[in-house]
Amino acid sequence: MLHKHNAGPSNLQKEIMAGMIxxxxxxxxVAVNSQILESAGLPLQSGMVATILASSVGCLIMALYAKAPMVLIPGMGVNALFAYSIVESGGLKFDEGLAVVVxxxxxxxxxxxxRLGNWLKRAIPDSLKHAITVGLGLFLTLIGLEKGGLxxxxxxxxxxxGNPSSAIVLTSLLTLFIAIFLFVRNVPGNFLISMIAGTLIAKFTGILHSPGASLDFQDQTWIILPSFEHIGEFxxxxxxxxxxxxxxxxxxGLIHGQLDMLNQEDxxxxxxxxxxxxxxxSGFFGTSPTVSSAESAAVIASGGKSGKAALTMATLFLGTLFLLPWISMVPPTAISPILIIVGSLMVQNIKYIPFGNLSETMPAFLIIVMIPFTYSIADGMAFGFIAYPIVKFAIGKQRELTVPVVCIAMVFLVEFILRSLGH
Structure with missing residues (x-):
């Protein structure tokens, strides 16, 4: 009986510790996503509040509804799609972009x-799905290089x-070397540590801003709601x-891998x-959508097995609201290395593309190169999806085409035609 009495607290402590990790x-x-949202026109502090609330509520939903130890935060790559393709390049205002998220x-x-999810999963070729991930990785890397002045x-x-002698470039390079060292050494919290180190380096090089103001809970100007004004437009x-x-x-893909690691596929x-x-x-909080972060693996590896770990993370994220003045100090040079490293991780999916099959490789290649070169994730995807049925027909493999792929290709093609006509 004594053994059982001790088992409970021990498991709870493991869950709390895993949640803290x-x-x-x-x-x-919080710093990375808010700076990306700022590129789309959202004030920095509003972006931090939105990121914190979306992450906290996401973890809370995961804790209470799924009872799984996953950490939900605005997705890297997804936030770039929202900020740079949907809002900045797509011609939508920020609140209209939030309606797209909803x-x-x-x-x-x-x-x-x-059952539509599983049907789509089988219908969309893996080569295109992996190509989107690779293209997103290259796009994030490009954004990181730009933010660091590299x-x-x-x-x-x-x-x-960039000018190798400038303070911004030197700060970015030094922070990048630190971030890579911490990452390859698998140091716990490596991104957080490199971000703090990058902020301190920026202070010594004279490019650091002063702390921002604390959040005024009575001031609700940071609340931005979705606008569905253009929902009827193509x-x-x-x-x-x-x-x-x-x-x-x-x-x-993320959930399958994480639950397999947890041995809780059910x-x-x-x-x-x-x-x-x-x-x-997320759309109502004012940010790009949350996803199950790859760092959920760290939670599971640290002993997180239930929703208690996610509940711990939800609580800690909410407490981050009181750290806004210090988070606002983080310069783009401290964010740049994180974007570059995350981009390099996403690019690794290129190994799953069957390069021996030209009908799969060519459309995938177009997605990969056109996402960063057009500075638009949506346009990059369009090139690949339109090319896929064309290549299949060209070599007589049209039987490999599925209805969803052809429909998506047609929609993208119509959009290109309408754009060329000035609509």
Missing amino acids: GYFTTVYI VAAILFLITAFT VVRGDHSLIAL SFWMAVFPLAIVLIFENM KFKRSYQAIAFSALF
């Missing part, structure tokens, strides 16, 4: 509660190397399409549904 390995997202999350929810607009080319749905596709397939359905609900709330 999950928080410290992902809290960097509608894409509703489509995500439909796939989570019906690449700039060239005088005689599209991009060129361009709105052309923004919804890519976001919904990325949300559905990215989360399917929790897949409710975990997948919890992520869909969390993505929906």
